[in-house]
Amino acid sequence: MKKIVMGLLILVFSVSAYATSGIGIVKDDDFKAVGVSQDNIDRVKVIIEQASIQYKLKTLDKKALEIEINKYILDGTEKNLEKLNELVEKVGLLDAEIIKDRLKYQIEVQKYITTDQYLKARELSLKRISQSREKQ
Numbered sequence: 001m002k003k004i005v006m007g008l009l010i011l012v013f014s015v016s017a018y019a020t021s022g023i024g025i026v027k028d029d030d031f032k033a034v035g036v037s038q039d040n041i042d043r044v045k046v047i048i049e050q051a052s053i054q055y056k057l058k059t060l061d062k063k064a065l066e067i068e069i070n071k072y073i074l075d076g077t078e079k080n081l082e083k084l085n086e087l088v089e090k091v092g093l094l095d096a097e098i099i100k101d102r103l104k105y106q107i108e109v110q111k112y113i114t115t116d117q118y119l120k121a122r123e124l125s126l127k128r129i130s131q132s133r134e135k136q
Contacts, residue, residue, distance in 0.1 A: 047108045069084060
């Protein structure tokens, strides 16, 4: 139940962040300038949204395990060593899943935006940002 509620909260907050155009500092226009279609940009945004939600959920699970570990440590490390070892293994598995997910989503994104296109769009974005700072 907690996961469902947290997932919905994350989704609500993420949708508001998703409403802005672009991916990070790179705007849609920067991607279009280097030849990425709007359809591909939209697909990448969906992939990044999914990745963000999964990352946040797994991070919450990891934090819960870390709190449980701390509880057992406070209760007595020696008498809870077996349970602590089990929980540490679970944290390690979650860390591995997070890294695997990152690679999986990176591969998915690269189907729609190549590394070269991203780097060129990022360069355009950095120029745009530096020009706007010079005006201030």
